Amino acid sequence: MDDATMLRRAMDRTAQELPPLPDLVPVAVRQGRRRRARARLTVAGGVFGTVTAAALGLTLLPGADPGAALPAAPPAAFPSAYHTPVRVEPTPGQTPPEKVSTEEGARRAQFQQQVSALLDELLPASVADVRPVADEVSGYRITAGGTTFPVKLSVRPAEGERLQECRNVPSKRTTCEKVALDGGRTAQVYGMAVNRPETLGSMVVTRYGRSSVLLSVDPSAGASAPVTPDQLLAVVRDPRFTDLLTYADAYPVQKKGAPVRGG
Template sequence: MDDETMLRRAMDRTAQDLPPLPDLAPTAIRLGRRRRARARLTVAGGVFGTVTAAALGLSLFSTTDPGVAMPAAPPAAFPSAYHTPVQAQPTPGQTPPEKLSDAESARRAQFQQQVSALLDELLPASVTDIRPVADEVSGYRITAGGKTFPVTLSIRPAEGERLQECRNIPSKRTTCEKADLDGGRTAQVYAMAVNKPETLGSMVVTRYGGSSVLLSVSPSDTASAPVTPDQLLAVVRDARFTDLLKYADEYPVQKKDSPVRGG
């Protein structure tokens, strides 16, 4: 019996009677073939800047809470190399990533593949490549115009928390608009200067169930984010994105009190 078969059986035993991740594979294959035919680009690993939300009182978190019972990830139906993970170097002085079981590592990796597949479809066609960041469940990298941009999708337990005040801060080139979502929810849609005044990032913040949700695209060193705040809002409004939020809210892929790594 090979290692892959043993791992899948162990995952099946762990996840009995628990729901699978949302199945986005047909979409991933269809869009992946189209985009790979248009541009075969490889994202280089490394340390990238991320949208800095400290000025807004927002927190990004990562790492799975080992105290929560987790469902296993289903086998991927799309090619395993479709969204090859980026190996990002940790920021000096950061705590090493938490050690996870093989089953939990596989579940988190599969969740990132599902997110990557959906973003591949929903982001503008100018985005020609998207990759998850290995061992950083909230981290992704996209390519547009030959440049690489960091993406964060943070879905963390935050029972009882409320959205911060939506404020425009002209001195920091920050604008905020409110938007209504299905289910009576509200989103805050931000454009904000990151790294330098002339490079803008996009961010949407909302809540789902007992979780805080943040989706952002940061600029590169020389260019603003290739995704506008309104385009990010369109992603958040998609029913399939809501399915991912529902899963991560019920079976968290992040821990409440751990900072995002690699930013």
């Protein structure tokens, strides 16, 4: 039995025992929507780029798991929208993946499937493929123009944590704009040089409920991120993205203070 079959069976068991996450999968299969060309995604050993959170010096609060009961799982039946995960070998000294139960692993994998489906719908048409990174709930990979780029969506418990000061730093090619979101929330929208001065990345940082939220796209292979800060903000503004945040805030997929792999 291959890994994909085992994972799907675990997803089925989890979904049967628990109430579902709001079904966002139809965004990827709805009739009449445009279809993206599915590029073959090849990921060699190592990780791509430098996590933009680390580049900006964003801190992660120490703390323990909030101890929530095993939460609801997203729907299990989405074969036409399944995004095959990729595996990325950690670099020496990198924090290894967190060990979790089979049920919790399946819940996180299903959450990543929901995120992948929504990103596939909302990112620019130049993005040909979206895939989750196996065993890394905050990690994704997209392809554009034949190049693979790293994406992070981190939703972690951080009650009491505040957004850092939003500053433009011309010497580091960093821009920051504060924008208003629905519900009286504020987001910080960043464009910045990552890895080298000529390659730019995009990031949006905000708060939701008791959680800190970070969505970023980094450069790769000498190419700037194929998603602009404004395009990333459009993803964050979408009500379906807010639905995912509502779920992850109520039923965390990351522990409080958990590091984002690669950062």
